[in-house]
Amino acid sequence: MKKINLQPKSLILIFIAVATLIITSALFELYQSKKEMYDLMAQQSHSLLESTLAASNNALLSYETIDKELKNRLLNNANMIKLLYEQKQLNNKILKKIADENNIFRINIFNKKGMKLFSSHVQTHKNFKEKKSPQELLKPIFNGLVDTLFLGIKQARYKDEFRFAVAVAAKNRSAIVLNIDAKELLNFRRKIGFGSLLKKVTQSDKIIYAALQDSNNILAASGKVESLESLSESAFLFNALSDSTFSWRVIDNDSLEIFEAVHPFVHNNRVVGLFRLGLSLDSLNTINQRIVRRIIVIGIILFILGSLLLSYIFTRQNFDLLKKRFKVVEGYSNKVIQNVSDAVIVLNEKNEINIFNTAAGKLFGINSDSIENEKLENLLINNTCQKIVSLQNGLEQVECVIQNQKKYLLFSKSTFNLEDNVTNTILIIRDLTNQKLVEEQLQRKERLVAMGELASGVAHEIRNPLNTISTITQQLNKDFQPKNNIEEYYSLSNLVAKEIKRINETVNSFLRFAKPEKIILKEFLLSDLLNQVEKQCRPMLNEKSIEFKLEKKWDGNVIWDKNQMLQVLLNLIQNSFDSIENCGKILLKVELENNNNNIKLIIKDTGSGIPEHIKNKIFNLYFTTKAKGTGIGLSMVQRIIMEHGGTIDVDSEKEKGSTFTIILPIK
Numbered sequence: 001m002k003k004i005n006l007q008p009k010s011l012i013l014i015f016i017a018v019a020t021l022i023i024t025s026a027l028f029e030l031y032q033s034k035k036e037m038y039d040l041m042a043q044q045s046h047s048l049l050e051s052t053l054a055a056s057n058n059a060l061l062s063y064e065t066i067d068k069e070l071k072n073r074l075l076n077n078a079n080m081i082k083l084l085y086e087q088k089q090l091n092n093k094i095l096k097k098i099a100d101e102n103n104i105f106r107i108n109i110f111n112k113k114g115m116k117l118f119s120s121h122v123q124t125h126k127n128f129k130e131k132k133s134p135q136e137l138l139k140p141i142f143n144g145l146v147d148t149l150f151l152g153i154k155q156a157r158y159k160d161e162f163r164f165a166v167a168v169a170a171k172n173r174s175a176i177v178l179n180i181d182a183k184e185l186l187n188f189r190r191k192i193g194f195g196s197l198l199k200k201v202t203q204s205d206k207i208i209y210a211a212l213q214d215s216n217n218i219l220a221a222s223g224k225v226e227s228l229e230s231l232s233e234s235a236f237l238f239n240a241l242s243d244s245t246f247s248w249r250v251i252d253n254d255s256l257e258i259f260e261a262v263h264p265f266v267h268n269n270r271v272v273g274l275f276r277l278g279l280s281l282d283s284l285n286t287i288n289q290r291i292v293r294r295i296i297v298i299g300i301i302l303f304i305l306g307s308l309l310l311s312y313i314f315t316r317q318n319f320d321l322l323k324k325r326f327k328v329v330e331g332y333s334n335k336v337i338q339n340v341s342d343a344v345i346v347l348n349e350k351n352e353i354n355i356f357n358t359a360a361g362k363l364f365g366i367n368s369d370s371i372e373n374e375k376l377e378n379l380l381i382n383n384t385c386q387k388i389v390s391l392q393n394g395l396e397q398v399e400c401v402i403q404n405q406k407k408y409l410l411f412s413k414s415t416f417n418l419e420d421n422v423t424n425t426i427l428i429i430r431d432l433t434n435q436k437l438v439e440e441q442l443q444r445k446e447r448l449v450a451m452g453e454l455a456s457g458v459a460h461e462i463r464n465p466l467n468t469i470s471t472i473t474q475q476l477n478k479d480f481q482p483k484n485n486i487e488e489y490y491s492l493s494n495l496v497a498k499e500i501k502r503i504n505e506t507v508n509s510f511l512r513f514a515k516p517e518k519i520i521l522k523e524f525l526l527s528d529l530l531n532q533v534e535k536q537c538r539p540m541l542n543e544k545s546i547e548f549k550l551e552k553k554w555d556g557n558v559i560w561d562k563n564q565m566l567q568v569l570l571n572l573i574q575n576s577f578d579s580i581e582n583c584g585k586i587l588l589k590v591e592l593e594n595n596n597n598n599i600k601l602i603i604k605d606t607g608s609g610i611p612e613h614i615k616n617k618i619f620n621l622y623f624t625t626k627a628k629g630t631g632i633g634l635s636m637v638q639r640i641i642m643e644h645g646g647t648i649d650v651d652s653e654k655e656k657g658s659t660f661t662i663i664l665p666i667k
Helices: 008-086 092-101 183-192 194-201 235-243 282-339 358-364 386-390 433-479 486-514 526-542 562-579 612-617 633-643
Strands: 106-110 116-119 148-155 162-169 175-181 207-213 218-223 247-253 256-267 270-280 343-347 353-356 394-402 405-417 423-431 522-525 547-552 557-560 585-592 598-605 647-653 657-665
Touching: 008 092, 008 106, 008 148, 008 162, 008 175, 008 247, 008 256, 008 270, 008 282, 092 106, 092 116, 162 183, 207 256, 218 270, 235 247, 235 256, 235 270, 343 358, 358 423, 433 486, 522 526, 526 547, 526 562, 526 585, 557 562, 562 585, 562 598, 562 633, 562 657, 633 647
Parallel strands: 547 585
Antiparallel strands: 106 116, 106 175, 148 162, 162 175, 207 218, 207 270, 247 256, 256 270, 343 353, 343 423, 394 405, 405 423, 522 557, 585 598, 598 657, 647 657
């Protein structure tokens, strides 16, 4: 084998290709790792934003719940005071008592002009300037626009303090106003509010800023938010707010690279604003730099290993090529073995199967992949071919039963030694069953043709004298009358005429066999023929209480001579009927052959069977074992089957019944 010599130019090109591959792989790995880190940061920032959104929603719900509870408490007291006021049972002392008992900071009642009618406390704000008058604050009640007014948190009338207040209208449009000190409420809001929440979020040095921003202003923020752009200035932020989905990007903020994650904040089905979270990328950049260093080191190592590998490949090149060619030859040989029509079985020194080709699997009905390393005896345990184990080297024809079918097999056995002097045995098996069946059919056909020609000649030679004798007998009966023994004369002449008629019918049967009717092929449904056979045979079979079973494993259109095939099946069923005394069984079975082109018709009975010494004679013309038989029936069956391009075979055993198997092409 010629060795392959690489030129320096080729070697350089190979090294360049390897180096390019390594560099490309390294860059791709860097890109992939960076992408994975960004994905990880996106997942973590998304989780953090989701937690912040949930906490924000809870804070707002807390605001609303506390406001609602305060409003309800103040309104309940306001309605009670309203009732006392309208019943004129109210004074400043009672108001003070109600305020003290219910922890209410101030209770005031103003008339329509804003003048104070009753109060739960003594006026002490003489030197303070009024910030907002009751007339202005309670105008909706005084004007009859509302009956209940929620003032919420408002600035105190004189001091720099805040109150939480509600007001209800009396019948005369006076206003009953209840206040509580909002200092603790505002402190609570500051503790759980957005500002406090965002400050806690930005306590980590990895988080640059956190902000809640609407389209106009920053609602709440913590961290470095001095240079945050507005939503209207950024298409990314505007789209994120509009789409109501989580988004992220990498931006530069004051020469600092930031991973920014955003998510709209929705409360009570209303978009409040956009939460923005800025994360530092310092850790990611550090990791990327470390990955780059690792990739460079790995690339150098891979380059060195690749060089060594190339050297090894060059060294092994010729050997691999030789091995490849050997495998090609081996594969070709294996394909030849697997695709030959004969079964091939190779046994090792332990009589275990090493090779079992497709034809062998088909012959024995075994998957060739599952039989390897099995003993040959195990393969044959369910068949009657055990004798092949003890066959001597050479050729020998063996008759076996495989899968309940009789097979005629030609065995060729030989041995060969491998390099380690281990003796192997090779069996080549040729299935001669179909060939033998065809030979038998041809022999029968030759006999039938010869006997048919003989029958035709004899029939013509007999028919002419018979016609003469018949004519003379009829003429004598007309023209001659004996004087004595008249009755005996006419009895004998009638007997002669009857025997002449019987001989003539026999001659006609011979002529029908010698010159059969022409086959008229027509397409019809097979089940129609089988149903007609069953219908015609049923009355006859009932006479002997014979069970008839029709088993159809295939049905479809066939192109046969329907009348002649009907004659074939009726004739065979008649023979089965004659062989059964009482209470037997007849099976008519139809199935498709393996090649899907032929039909197999099986007529099986439990009759007396056919003795072995006459089994090969039953298709011969004029051969019969029946007292009144002509010996033509099975010969006619044989002829019709052959003219349809088919074969017929019989398997029978004395006292165990007979099985006739017909194989016919579908068309």
